[in-house]
Structure formats: structure tokens, C-alpha cells
Amino acid sequence: MSIEVSPSSIPNTLLDRDAYLTDLLSRVTASVKDGWLQDLRNNAAKWVHHSVIPTTREEEWRFTDLSALKQVEFNLAGFAETSVESLVLPEVSQRLVFVNGIYAPTLSSVTDLPAGLVAGNLDVLPDEIVSKYLGQSEGTREVFTALNTAGLNDVAVVWVSKNVVVENPIHLLFISVSGETPTIAQPRCLVVAESNSQVTLIEEYLPSPQDEGVYFTNSVTEIWVNENAQVNHNRIVMEGDAAFHIGKTAVTQGRYSRYSCNAITVGGKLSRHNLEILQAGEQTETTLNGLTVISDRQLADTHSAIALNHPHGVSKQLHKCIIGDRAHGVFNGKIFVPKPAQLTDASQLNRNLLLSPKARVDTKPQLEITADNVKCAHGATVSQLEDDEIFYLQSRGINENDARKLLVNAFAAEIINLIPATSLREKLLKTVVTLTNK
Incomplete structure (x- = not known):
């Protein structure tokens, strides 16, 4: 669903309500050529103009205080020279590298791709194809997602054609290089698996080697899993100790499709992952596995939402947290099972391991069920080493x-x-x- 907001339809009292957000928007916005991409960015910017940075007074952000983020003045990060020798995965030959959200073809490895696989940035596909998917997922009006779209300049694109099985993983490496002043980068990723295709992705967020600066990564990944397609998605966040990371993963599943996500967060001063799954057809399979490991005074927040709108859907979720020192972990998982989603099988479990008396976790697994013929369960555990x-x-x-x-x-x-x-x-x-x- 794209953003369709006209400034004339918004009262002046609702425009630019958040001075910090308005200033941040002005820093990330840059003009591109006229056309569908500029229209997409303009519509997103209109939404940001009448949004505000979330506070702990909002239910979805009750345990995640962004006041530390708002105390920093970020400047848009440009491309910077860096080394990837210590960051590449030797067993993965296909690699897309983005530095501060900008494609680095000399650091990437996309030669000898199998037939039916297209990987690169926006230049690898015609506009009429990309425009059908980019920025069209549900949840585009969330403030940080809209901010990413408003500043959209480059995109990691992975396109798997019908009936194509990609045997080897594809490494999507997003590197942040901080400057003399705090910087913001907004990586964007679009993955489309056409019907009957299969692909494995390793999406990784890292600072450049020995980089200890302050930076903000605001990422968005859209994944379209079409009919009977399969996507194995591995998302790894290992940001620097002083970094802020807010990420959105929006997945749309067609009928008979299979999607699995292994999401691991082990770094960052403050990190948040919004994982949203939309079931767009019957008999889908969704498997979500997560791990958060934090210490010191780090804060890591995982919010997931699975909308099972059709019959015979299967969803399994396990999220683990290991929390030490005075760190704070948050898990909020929601599964929606409306009346049309009969014969749904959904389960959700959050397990937490606290390594110190000062460690803290807030966990809230949720099921919202109106269908009357389902098998659903959820739970959470909090423990220490025995x-x-x-x-x-x-x-x-x-x-x-x-x-x-x-x-x-x-x-x-x-x-x-x-x-x-x-x-x-x-x-x-x-x-x-x-x-x-x-």
C-alpha cells in the first residue's frame, strides 16, 4: 500500500509538529530525476511532515525511549572508502555491498549469476517493474519507514525469476562509515521471489573495521514471496557500541509460499527491529527465529506482527534474549487470526536469559483471534543460569x-x-x- 497524502488535506496544526523530525527530514532529502521515484519520495515526505518521533507514551514504544537519539544532530552520510576483506564471507560468492546506503560495485561480487537471478541496485531492472513493488508493502506510513522512503536514493535489488532455484546464499552487506560528526544512512532493500522460486539471503549490518563513531542506520527491507516461492532470510545486526539502528522488514506472502527469518542482534547502543508479515493467500508457512544478545546499557527491541488473513496458515516463532549488566531487552510479538483464517496453526515463544540482577526484559507475546477453528499458543519465560x-x-x-x-x-x-x-x-x-x- 503506497502513501497517498496531500498537504492540502492535512490541517496546518498537524504539519511539522516535531522540529527534530522536520530537521532530520531536510538533511536526508535530496532531489532525484522526475518520475515515479520522486513521486514516491514526495508522498513519503508529506507523511513525515505531519508525524512525530515516537515516545514512551505510545503503546508500541512504551519500553523504548528515543530521547538519546533526539539529542544527536545527524548529517547525511555519503559514500566513503572502506575495506571489506575482514567482512566478507569466504563461502558465499555472490555479494552486494552498500556503504552508507550507497551501492559499491567494486566491492560487490555479482559476476556469473545463475540464469534468472538479477542482483544489483536500481539500475538492474526497468522502472515499470520496480515501481510495482518498491514502497508498496503494508506499513509504509510508520514514521521511520516513511523517513527512509523520503530519502530513498539507492536500493539493493534481488529478483528471482519464476521456477528458478538459487542454490547458494546471496550476501547483502550494509556497511556504516561514521564521519567526524554523527551521520545517518538509510539502506533500502527490495527482494522479489517470483512463483515457484527459491533463494537464501544473508542481510548483514556492520560498521567499517575499527569504526567507533556515532551513527544512525535507518533500514527498510521489502520482501515479496509469490505463489509457492521460498525465501530463507537471515538478518544480522552487529552495529558499533555507539550506534543507533532502527530497521523494518516487511514481508508479503502469496499462497503456498514459505518464508523463514533468522534475525540476530548483537550490537548497537539502541536497536529496534520491526518485523511485519502479511499473508496474502492461503496455506502459507512462516518461521521466525530470533536472538538478541546485549550487555552494558544497551537496549534492543524486537516488534513482530503476523497477519494471517487466509485459511490453513502455519506460523512458528521463537525469540531468545541474553541480557547482561544493565541492558534492557524488549520483545512484543503479535499474531492476528481474523475469522477468515480458519484452520490456522500458530505458535509463539519468547525465552529470556538474564545474566545479572540489573538486567531487564519486557516481554509481551500476543494472540488476537476471532476465527473459531484454529490451533494457537503463545508464551514467555524469564530465567537465570541455574x-x-x-x-x-x-x-x-x-x-x-x-x-x-x-x-x-x-x-x-x-x-x-x-x-x-x-x-x-x-x-x-x-x-x-x-x-x-x-
Whole structure:
């Protein structure tokens, strides 16, 4: 659903209500050639002009305070030279690299793509094809999504044609390079899997090596899984300690389609992931796995919403949090099952491991059901490392510190082992050890 807002239809009292947001919009907006893309950006900007930065008074942001973000004046980040040698995945040959949201063809690897796979930026597909999908997902009026669209300049595009099975993963690497002053980058990604196709994606957000500056990544990924298509989506956020990250993943599933997402967050001063699934046909399968690992005073928020609007849908969700020091984790998962969605099978579980007395988690799994012939369940657990488990390992000759590491790694490995790249799995496990021992 595209944004259709006319300034004349909005009272003047509702325009530019948030001075910080208006200023931020002016910094990210730049003109492009006339046409559908400029119209898309203009419509999004109109919506931003009468929006405000969310506060904790709003239910969806009740536990995520953005006041630290509003204290920083961000400037639009431009392309910057950087090295990717330490960031690439050696077992993944197909790679798209974007630096501060701008395509870097010299750092990418898109040669010898299989027939039926198109990967690159906006230049790789005709406008009449891209315009049918880009900015057309549900949820385009959410303030940070609209801000991303208003400043849209470059897009990572992955197009899988009908009946094409892409055997090897595609690595979408988004690198942030901070400047002398705080910067903002707005990466955008569009993935279309046509009917009967299959593809695996590794979407990764990282700072450039040894980059410890303050920056803000505001990302949007739109994924269209058409009839009987399959997308395995792996989203990894490993931002710098001083970074802000707000991301949206909007997925539209056609009938008989299968979508899985393994989302892992292990970095950033403040991070939020809005994961929204729209079922556009019957008999879809949706599998969501998530892991959040934070320490110090980090805050990580995961909000998911699954709208099951048709019969025979299957949805499975498991989200885990490992929280140390004074960090704060948030999970809010919603599953909507209206009356037409008969014979739905949906489950949702949030498991949380607190590593210190000061660690905090707010969890809210939700089911909203009006259909009367469904199988649905949801739940949440909050626990600490058990003394008897540590004692058992000590009795087998393992010291207390190593016993704790072993238990934490086992908790995280259930999700990390789903990532389809050995080198990335190893890096994530090492990062978990580092963060949980701060």
C-alpha cells in the first residue's frame, strides 16, 4: 500500500509538529530525476511532515525511549572508502555491498549469476517493474519507514525469476562509515521471489573495521514471496557500541509460499527491529527465529506482527534474549487470526536469559483471534543460569567461568546454528562470548 497524502488535506496544526523530525527530514532529502521515484519520495515526505518521533507514551514504544537519539544532530552520510576483506564471507560468492546506503560495485561480487537471478541496485531492472513493488508493502506510513522512503536514493535489488532455484546464499552487506560528526544512512532493500522460486539471503549490518563513531542506520527491507516461492532470510545486526539502528522488514506472502527469518542482534547502543508479515493467500508457512544478545546499557527491541488473513496458515516463532549488566531487552510479538483464517496453526515463544540482577526484559507475546477453528499458543519465560547446572559441569572438571560460557553458548547456538554460513556462525558465537563476559 503506497502513501497517498496531500498537504492540502492535512490541517496546518498537524504539519511539522516535531522540529527534530522536520530537521532530520531536510538533511536526508535530496532531489532525484522526475518520475515515479520522486513521486514516491514526495508522498513519503508529506507523511513525515505531519508525524512525530515516537515516545514512551505510545503503546508500541512504551519500553523504548528515543530521547538519546533526539539529542544527536545527524548529517547525511555519503559514500566513503572502506575495506571489506575482514567482512566478507569466504563461502558465499555472490555479494552486494552498500556503504552508507550507497551501492559499491567494486566491492560487490555479482559476476556469473545463475540464469534468472538479477542482483544489483536500481539500475538492474526497468522502472515499470520496480515501481510495482518498491514502497508498496503494508506499513509504509510508520514514521521511520516513511523517513527512509523520503530519502530513498539507492536500493539493493534481488529478483528471482519464476521456477528458478538459487542454490547458494546471496550476501547483502550494509556497511556504516561514521564521519567526524554523527551521520545517518538509510539502506533500502527490495527482494522479489517470483512463483515457484527459491533463494537464501544473508542481510548483514556492520560498521567499517575499527569504526567507533556515532551513527544512525535507518533500514527498510521489502520482501515479496509469490505463489509457492521460498525465501530463507537471515538478518544480522552487529552495529558499533555507539550506534543507533532502527530497521523494518516487511514481508508479503502469496499462497503456498514459505518464508523463514533468522534475525540476530548483537550490537548497537539502541536497536529496534520491526518485523511485519502479511499473508496474502492461503496455506502459507512462516518461521521466525530470533536472538538478541546485549550487555552494558544497551537496549534492543524486537516488534513482530503476523497477519494471517487466509485459511490453513502455519506460523512458528521463537525469540531468545541474553541480557547482561544493565541492558534492557524488549520483545512484543503479535499474531492476528481474523475469522477468515480458519484452520490456522500458530505458535509463539519468547525465552529470556538474564545474566545479572540489573538486567531487564519486557516481554509481551500476543494472540488476537476471532476465527473459531484454529490451533494457537503463545508464551514467555524469564530465567537465570541455574546453580545446579553450573555445579554439574563443575563436577565434571569445568571451572565456573567456563561452565557459564558453555551454558550461554548452548542457549544461543539453537538460533545461531540456523545461519547458512560457517564463518558467520563462528563469528557470532565468539561475539556472544565477548558480550556476555563484559
